[in-house]
Amino acid sequence: MIGSGVSIVGAGMVPFGERFEASYEDLLLDAWDALLAGTDGRVDPDRIEAAWLSTALGGLIRREAVTGASLADPLGFHPRPVTRVENACAGGSDAVRNAAFAVAAGAYDLVLVLGVEKMRDLPTRASLIAQRGTMSHLWWHPRGATSPYLFGQHATTMMAEGRITREDMARVSVKNHDHGRLNPNAFMRKPVSVEQVLAAPPVCEPLTVLDCCPTTDGAAAVLLCRSELAGRFTDAPVELVASGLATDTMYSHTKPVFGAQEAPTRAAADAYKMAGIGPSDVDVAELHDCFTVAELLAYEDLGFCERGASAAWLASGAPALGGSLPCNPSGGLLSKGHPIGATGVAQLCEVFWQLRGEAGDRQVDGASIGLTHNVGGNGQVCCVNIARRG
Amino acid sequence: MIGSGVSIVGAGMVPFGERFEASYEDLLLDAWDALLAGTDGRVDPDRIEAAWLSTALGGLIRREAVTGASLADPLGFHPRPVTRVENACAGGSDAVRNAAFAVAAGAYDLVLVLGVEKMRDLPTRASLIAQRGTMSHLWWHPRGATSPYLFGQHATTMMAEGRITREDMARVSVKNHDHGRLNPNAFMRKPVSVEQVLAAPPVCEPLTVLDCCPTTDGAAAVLLCRSELAGRFTDAPVELVASGLATDTMYSHTKPVFGAQEAPTRAAADAYKMAGIGPSDVDVAELHDCFTVAELLAYEDLGFCERGASAAWLASGAPALGGSLPCNPSGGLLSKGHPIGATGVAQLCEVFWQLRGEAGDRQVDGASIGLTHNVGGNGQVCCVNIARRG
Numbered sequence: 001m002i003g004s005g006v007s008i009v010g011a012g013m014v015p016f017g018e019r020f021e022a023s024y025e026d027l028l029l030d031a032w033d034a035l036l037a038g039t040d041g042r043v044d045p046d047r048i049e050a051a052w053l054s055t056a057l058g059g060l061i062r063r064e065a066v067t068g069a070s071l072a073d074p075l076g077f078h079p080r081p082v083t084r085v086e087n088a089c090a091g092g093s094d095a096v097r098n099a100a101f102a103v104a105a106g107a108y109d110l111v112l113v114l115g116v117e118k119m120r121d122l123p124t125r126a127s128l129i130a131q132r133g134t135m136s137h138l139w140w141h142p143r144g145a146t147s148p149y150l151f152g153q154h155a156t157t158m159m160a161e162g163r164i165t166r167e168d169m170a171r172v173s174v175k176n177h178d179h180g181r182l183n184p185n186a187f188m189r190k191p192v193s194v195e196q197v198l199a200a201p202p203v204c205e206p207l208t209v210l211d212c213c214p215t216t217d218g219a220a221a222v223l224l225c226r227s228e229l230a231g232r233f234t235d236a237p238v239e240l241v242a243s244g245l246a247t248d249t250m251y252s253h254t255k256p257v258f259g260a261q262e263a264p265t266r267a268a269a270d271a272y273k274m275a276g277i278g279p280s281d282v283d284v285a286e287l288h289d290c291f292t293v294a295e296l297l298a299y300e301d302l303g304f305c306e307r308g309a310s311a312a313w314l315a316s317g318a319p320a321l322g323g324s325l326p327c328n329p330s331g332g333l334l335s336k337g338h339p340i341g342a343t344g345v346a347q348l349c350e351v352f353w354q355l356r357g358e359a360g361d362r363q364v365d366g367a368s369i370g371l372t373h374n375v376g377g378n379g380q381v382c383c384v385n386i387a388r389r390g
Numbered sequence: 391m392i393g394s395g396v397s398i399v400g401a402g403m404v405p406f407g408e409r410f411e412a413s414y415e416d417l418l419l420d421a422w423d424a425l426l427a428g429t430d431g432r433v434d435p436d437r438i439e440a441a442w443l444s445t446a447l448g449g450l451i452r453r454e455a456v457t458g459a460s461l462a463d464p465l466g467f468h469p470r471p472v473t474r475v476e477n478a479c480a481g482g483s484d485a486v487r488n489a490a491f492a493v494a495a496g497a498y499d500l501v502l503v504l505g506v507e508k509m510r511d512l513p514t515r516a517s518l519i520a521q522r523g524t525m526s527h528l529w530w531h532p533r534g535a536t537s538p539y540l541f542g543q544h545a546t547t548m549m550a551e552g553r554i555t556r557e558d559m560a561r562v563s564v565k566n567h568d569h570g571r572l573n574p575n576a577f578m579r580k581p582v583s584v585e586q587v588l589a590a591p592p593v594c595e596p597l598t599v600l601d602c603c604p605t606t607d608g609a610a611a612v613l614l615c616r617s618e619l620a621g622r623f624t625d626a627p628v629e630l631v632a633s634g635l636a637t638d639t640m641y642s643h644t645k646p647v648f649g650a651q652e653a654p655t656r657a658a659a660d661a662y663k664m665a666g667i668g669p670s671d672v673d674v675a676e677l678h679d680c681f682t683v684a685e686l687l688a689y690e691d692l693g694f695c696e697r698g699a700s701a702a703w704l705a706s707g708a709p710a711l712g713g714s715l716p717c718n719p720s721g722g723l724l725s726k727g728h729p730i731g732a733t734g735v736a737q738l739c740e741v742f743w744q745l746r747g748e749a750g751d752r753q754v755d756g757a758s759i760g761l762t763h764n765v766g767g768n769g770q771v772c773c774v775n776i777a778r779r780g
Contacts, residue, residue, distance in 0.1 A: 050635075068477055069637040069771045079656045081635035082771070083484050084476045087458060094473050098488050105494035245440075245471035247459040266469045381459045381472070 005227030006100045007237040008387060010035045010043060011349035013220035016337035017187040018120050020217075024055070025074040027219035028116050031342075032075055035221045042233050043223065049108040050081040052099040054091035054115040055341035071116065088376030089290065090245075091115070092220070092344025093383035097243040099224050109226050110233075115345030116219040119338075148204035148212055148291065150378040155206050155293040157258035161308075166206055168311040169292040170197035173210050173334055175320050176289060180331020182321075182362040185346075187216050187337035197292075211292040216337030220346035236356045238370075242386040244270030250380050261379035264301040268373070271384040272303075275369075279303035282325060282386075283367035284354045286347035288375040289332040295319075298373050299327070302384075321362060329354065329362045347372035348385060355389040395617030396490045397627040398777060399500075400425045400433060401739040403610035406727035407577040408510050410607075414445070415464040417609035418506050421732075422465055425611045432623050433613065439498040440471040442489040444481035444505040445731035461506065478766030479680065480635075481505070482610070482734025483773035487633040489614050499616050500623075505735030506609040509728075538594035538602055538681065540768040545596050545683040547648035551698075554686055556596055558701040560587035562682040563600050563724055565710050570721020572711075572752040575736075577606050577727035587682075601682040606727030610736035626746045628760075632776040634660030640770050651769035654691040658763070661774040662693075665759075669693035672715060672776075673757035674744045676737035678765040679722040685709075688763050689717070692774075711752060719744065719752040737762035738775060745779040 012035030014027055022030070036043065053068045068084030087094040092115035099113045158164045174194055180186035192210055200208035223233070230237035246266035249255060255262075272278055279302055287302075289295035296310040304325060305313035313319065319327035330336050330350040333343065351370035353359045368389040375382045402425030404417055412420070426433065443458045458474030477484040482505035489503045548554045564584055570576035582600055590598035613623070620627035636656035639645060645652075662668055669692055677692075679685035686700040694715060695703035703709065709717035720726050720740040723733065741760030743749045758779040765772045 069767065070640050072637070073640050078637040078639055079652055080637060082477075082637050083488060083635070086474045086476055087472075098473060098491070101488070101492040101495045101497055104496070105491040107491055107494070245473070247462070247468040247470060247472050249468055250460050250463050262469055377459065 006103045006224055006240045007227040007230040008222055008240055008348065008352050009225050009230050009233040009237050010039045010223035011221070011352040012036070012038055013185055013346050013349050014218055015185045016216045016218035016339060018217060019118070020120060022217065024071055024116055024118055027118065027217065028071055028114055029074055031114065031219035031221040035223060039233065048080070048110050048112050048223070050102065051077060051112040051114060052095040053082055053084050054086070054095040054345060055084065055117055056086055056088055056091050057117055057340060072114070087381055087383070089288070089340050090344060090374040090376035090381045090383045091341050093347070093372060093374035093385050094245055094344070096222065096344065096348055096385055097245055097383060100240055100243055103224055103226055109229055111224050113222050113224065113345055114219070115342035117339035117341040118217045119215045119340065120217050146204065148207050151291040151293055152204045152207055154258050154297055158293065158296070159206065161259060163259065163308045164296055164311045166198065167194055168296065168314060169211055170194040171314055172289060172292040172295045173197045176328050176332040176334040179321055179329050179362055180335025182360065183331050183336060186331040186335045187214055188335045207291055207293070213290050213333035213338040216339045218337060218339035218342045218346065220342045220349050222345055222348050222352065237390070238352050238355045239388045239390065240385065241388045242271040242274035244268060244274065244384045245381070246270065247381050248379055250377065260307065261297055261301050261382070263379055264298065264373060264375055264382035264384070267382040267384040268302045271386050275386045277369065277386070281369050282371045283369050284329060284351065284364040285325065285327045285371040285373065286330060286350050287327050287332060287373045289328060289334050290338060290375065292334065294375065295327065295332070302373060321364065326364045329359065329364055344372060344374035344383060347374060348387070351387050355387060396493045396614055396630045397617040397620040398612055398630055398738065398742050399615050399620050399623040399627050400429045400613030401611070401742040402426070402428055403575055403736050403739050404608055405575045406606045406608035406729060408607060409508070410510060412607065414461055414506055414508055417508065417607065418461055418504055419464055421504065421609035421611040425613060429623065438470070438500050438502050438613070440492065441467055441502040441504060442485040443472055443474050444476070444485040444735060445474065445507055446476055446478055446481050447507055447730060462504070477771055477773070479678070479728070479730050480734060480764040480766035480771045480773045481731050483737070483762060483764035483775050484635055484734070486612065486734065486738055486775055487635055487773060490630055490633055493614055493616055499619055501614050503612050503614065503735055504609070505732035507729035507731040508607045509605045509730065510607050536594065538597050541681040541683055542594045542597055544648050544687055548683065548686070549596065551649060553649065553698045554701045556588065557584055558686065558704060559601055559682040560584040561704055562679060562685045563587045566679060566718050566722040566724040569711055569719050569752055570725025572750070573721050573726060576721040576725045577604055578725045597681055603680050603723035603728040606729045608727060608729035608732045608736065610732045610739050612735055612738050612742065627780065628742050628745045629778045629780065630775065631778050632661040632664035633773065634658060634664065635771070635773045636660065637771050638769055640767065650697065651687055651691050651772070653769055654688065654763060654765055654772040654774070657772040657774040658692045661776050665776045667759065667776070671759050672761045673759050674719060674741065674754040675715065675717045675761040675763065676720060676740050677717050677722060677763045679718060679724050680728060680765065682724065684765065685717065685722070692763060711754065716754045719749060719754055734762065734764035734773060737764060738777070741777050745777060
């Protein structure tokens with residue numbers, strides 16, 4: 001990545017779900033233990049030089065602002081540097097990006113990225129419907145503009161333009177729940193049908209509860225190193241070849257269009273350029289399907305299909321397991337869950353396992369290039385990371 | 391810095407103080423305008439490629455978690471990447487560190503670092519005394535362990551060991567208010583006497599209100615670039631030669647000692663090593679004097695004097711303007727103020743101006759190496775940045 005190579009040499013996560021018994025610290029320790037367990041004793045934890053930690057709500061919920069050092073404390077990480085990165089739902093991927101810059105700069109040889117969130121402790125209505133705290137209370141919430149509402153605007157526009165139908169959105173939920181059934185780390189592991197999605201309780205027109213990702217607790221971790229050293233830690237390293245981050249205005253009334261998102265489009269373009277590849281080179285992708293319509297938008301924003309062709313591309317079977325570019329083999333946010341600060345890190349865990357052939361029943365055969373697409377706010381920020389086997 | 395050079399080519403800040411009429415966005419825009427005004431039209435704002443933004447309380451106070459992109463929105467910064475870094479009171483310096491890594495990695499040529507905080511909108515008792523939100527409410531506040539209390543532990547220990555007296559602490563306040571009188575950007579510009587400090591209302595034994603930095607609104611900005619390009623933007627660039635970050639346990643009961651801080655000591659050692667210098671090479675320093683005792687601790691942690699010799703070193707006049715190593719020529723946090731997320735960035739602004747000979751009445755003659763020391767929490771985190779003229 002960016003001249004000096006950066007590789008991923010370890011990944012671990014907790015099964016996402018309802019973890020009322022676990023604290024932020026418990027979740028991080030479990031993800032850390034899972035990471036270490038996967039390294040066959042070849043990583044000495046004391047050799048890790050620095051950490052980046054992503055949590056969106058940790059500071060809000062805990063009413064504190066020393067979040068990085070505090071949360072890494074139970075790992076015995078001090079006196080080593082810890083930086084908290086917050087970038088809404090895209091914070092996990094941006095933490096990876098910043099950690100990778102530090103390694104590429106030659107500042108460190110081996111660094112840790114952690115992501116964590118506890119969402120279930122909040123009142124359900126606040127966390128599920130409004131995703132309390134992830135949008136500005138000054139601007140959005142007094143106007144009723146919750147996350148499902150803001151993504152509903154894209155859905156309504158795309159339906160009005162004849163680009164997608166209500167059923168197309170439901171089919172994203174069906175596909176991702178089908179994938180998630182195969183993933184022991186996923187929260188919602190039961191298959192759903194198009195009929196069930198359509199008949200589920202409404203959240204915000206046209207989205208039902210099965211169009212929305214579940215409120216989830218979880219944590220994930222990845223270990224990055226200088227590529228020249230990767231062979232010390234693993235026989236199957238994965239290179240992090242690119243990271244693109246982009247932003248957009250936060251105001252709906254100043255957005256030029258709905259049915260397309262500038263930040264993801266720009267982040268992907270930057271990442272493809274940095275990696276020297278195009279969308280057709282991607283073998284497997286983890287997409288930010290916070291709502292079903294968001295995955296359809298992603299197909300187009302990322303160039304997996306032409307603008308306006310997402311429904312047809314989905315119908316072709318391309319993004320399903322067994323298709324030409326499986327999207328969200330992990331089950332995605334819809335099935336696996338969406339603990340905000342952990343999501344981008346967990347997406348990279350899945351890509352790491354896919355590129356090493358370790359994804360079990362949900363393995364994408366022969367995948368050598370993987371992409372993560374991690375969106376924050378109303379498409380206000382997006383981070384796209386790209387990894388390559390070897 | 392770290393192989394590939396990183397230079398500072400612009401700096402701007404708002405006068406710190408009481409800014410009830412200004413929003414977070416207003417403060418950032420004013421700092422940004424001040425930065426641009428200092429660049430003689432040689433910086434095209436559209437050429438800035440990415441930003442890092444530090445705020446500790448922005449997410450808490452605004453009840454949101456897209457803080458970076460939202461706060462940069464009024465600058466017209468989208469679609470460019472914006473990352474929010476939060477590291478308690480040391481977030482501003484850590485934002486500089488992460489931005490520098492990205493430039494050193496070759497990812498960008500020209501990047502912006504912003505820091506901002508509004509503290510005055512909070513109830514005075516909450517913000518002044520408890521520094522509400524900067525310590526974990528889970529651990530500290532239920533136990534009465536506010537910031538003055540935690541630093542008071544150091545003061546009590548150092549007094550009991552006979553290393554400092556109550557008057558030594560007061561002399562730090564006298565010195566920094568003397569310096570701050572000369573700084574138009576400082577909040578508290580009146581001189582104070584030892585007698586006034588001792589007789590001021592008590593906050594937490596042995597600290598009076600004049601031992602504590604004032605609750606302050608403010609914002610600051612610096613512009614970093616690849617050193618090879620610095621000549622395009624200024625005739626007097628300053629090189630950022632090192633950045634060290636370190637952490638400590640958050641728990642007072644597991645700290646091995648009081649009267650010394652591991653994170654600042656470690657961060658400084660790392661920064662000196664990276665810069666290839668020692669403490670005696672430093673010509674000017676901006677120190678994190680959140681409390682008077684914190685500056686005495688800093689002299690020792692940074693190696694400006696031997697452990698235990700801080701009071702004598704202060705009495706020698708060394709850290710005063712005109713001394714051998716002026717500390718806090720800006721007035722420091724005690725006089726200039728401490729808008730949390732902005733502080734580390736504003737410290738680097740002062741060093742930038744000092745190394746360029748632009749510090750007016752508070753200029754340190756011939757300064758060529760400057761250091762910033764930015765502490766978060768109960769010494770739980772510290773970032774030390776070092777800059778060099780040319």
